[in-house]
Amino acid sequence: MKILLDAMGGDNAPKSTVQGAADAVKEFGDGMTLALLGDEAKIKAAAQELGVDLTPFELIHCTEDVDMHDDPVKAVRHKTDSSLVKGLTMLKNGEADAFVSAGSTGACLAAATLVVGRIKGVKRPALGQVIPAWARPTLLIDVGANADCKPEYLVQFAQMGEVYMNAIMGVEHPKVGLLNIGEEDTKGDLFAQEAHRLLAETVPAFAGNCEGGDLMAGDFDVVVTDGFTGNVCLKTIEGTAKYILAEVKRATQESKRALLGAGLLKPSLKRVAAGLSGDEYGGAALLGVKAPVFIGHGATSVDAVKHGTLACAAAVRGELVDKIARAVAEDQ
Numbered sequence: 001m002k003i004l005l006d007a008m009g010g011d012n013a014p015k016s017t018v019q020g021a022a023d024a025v026k027e028f029g030d031g032m033t034l035a036l037l038g039d040e041a042k043i044k045a046a047a048q049e050l051g052v053d054l055t056p057f058e059l060i061h062c063t064e065d066v067d068m069h070d071d072p073v074k075a076v077r078h079k080t081d082s083s084l085v086k087g088l089t090m091l092k093n094g095e096a097d098a099f100v101s102a103g104s105t106g107a108c109l110a111a112a113t114l115v116v117g118r119i120k121g122v123k124r125p126a127l128g129q130v131i132p133a134w135a136r137p138t139l140l141i142d143v144g145a146n147a148d149c150k151p152e153y154l155v156q157f158a159q160m161g162e163v164y165m166n167a168i169m170g171v172e173h174p175k176v177g178l179l180n181i182g183e184e185d186t187k188g189d190l191f192a193q194e195a196h197r198l199l200a201e202t203v204p205a206f207a208g209n210c211e212g213g214d215l216m217a218g219d220f221d222v223v224v225t226d227g228f229t230g231n232v233c234l235k236t237i238e239g240t241a242k243y244i245l246a247e248v249k250r251a252t253q254e255s256k257r258a259l260l261g262a263g264l265l266k267p268s269l270k271r272v273a274a275g276l277s278g279d280e281y282g283g284a285a286l287l288g289v290k291a292p293v294f295i296g297h298g299a300t301s302v303d304a305v306k307h308g309t310l311a312c313a314a315a316v317r318g319e320l321v322d323k324i325a326r327a328v329a330e331d332q
Contacts, residue, residue, distance in 0.1 A: 001031065001316045002096040003309060004087040007038035008065050009103030010300045014038055014046045017102070020305020022052045027306065032313055035096065037083035038062050045279065062086050072106035076114055084108060088115045091291045098312035102283065102296035102305065111144055112293045121328040124149075125288030126157045126227070127236055128164055128297065130281040136220025139165050142227040143234045143284055149226035151195040154178070159327045160205045160287040161222035167318035168311065174276050176203055177210030177220035180230060184209070191226075199224070202331065282308030285315070292320060
């Protein structure tokens with residue numbers, strides 16, 4: 001399989017992308033070709049500084065770059081030699097199997113939808129982000145692709161989320177929940193009530209409402225919501241995690257006794273920090289387009305790049321797109 005990586009996407013690119021790509025290739029082993037798209041001189045300079053051998057990679061030079069401040073649609077139309085647009089065009093043309101980027105989310109969404117295209121029958125592609133939970137990871141969908149939704153969109157989000165958790169995370173019978181302000185069927189605004197009715201009627205795996213406080217309890221494998229609410233929810237989780245870790249770090253520096261205790265707990269604290277960061281899931285999957293596309297946030301770390309690349313490989317091997325297409329077709 002061949003995976004395209006936008007080497008210029010993200011605040012720490014191309015260093016984070018080059019190192020993440022190297023780590024992904026090392027972990028995956030044979031069977032995956034990784035192509036780095038971007039300014040070839042900058043990629044080589046980053047690799048030299050990091051001590052990364054570029055021999056296993058294909059380098060695809062791009063003369064343009066999509067900035068976070070660029071208008072997404074204009075960038076897609078006019079910056080055709082950018083790593084983002086060029087990569088997704090190659091994906092559309094069958095020159096690769098999947099694409100990973102930590103660049104502009106808006107531009108990536110626009111390019112993936114306009115260039116790669118939607119799976120037949122999919123009303124709106126959605127971003128699904130796996131979040132840490134006590135019992136087991138949970139897929140929150142949508143986390144930003146569709147700020148304005150119709151209740152029926154959430155039915156497809158649930159179907160696509162079910163397929164993802166089964167094909168990629170190995171969950172045999174995913175449970176679906178609707179993010180809402182209470183557990184009762186009658187809770188929520190008119191949108192939530194109608195979404196609940198449709199989910200209950202058409203999604204056999206639907207198990208009821210999920211309150212915000214229970215989102216990370218692991219009671220559901222897939223939790224659906226509109227993109228506005230999902231994005232606010234995701235960023236609240238990320239912000240809270242950063243706050244908790246910062247407070248723990250501050251507390252360990254208050255005294256010598258605290259420092260000693262922190263030293264003893266260091267392995268456990270590292271594990272907690274890794275779990276809260278979400279890097280092990282590699283960003284959000286854009287579900288509903290004709291090829292696997294993963295989008296990381298701007299501050300994507302080396303680990304997130306690695307795991308995003310490996311998640312793409314898993315999506316290709318697990319035939320994620322074909323399975324989503326079949327699930328959607330069965331509901332038509």
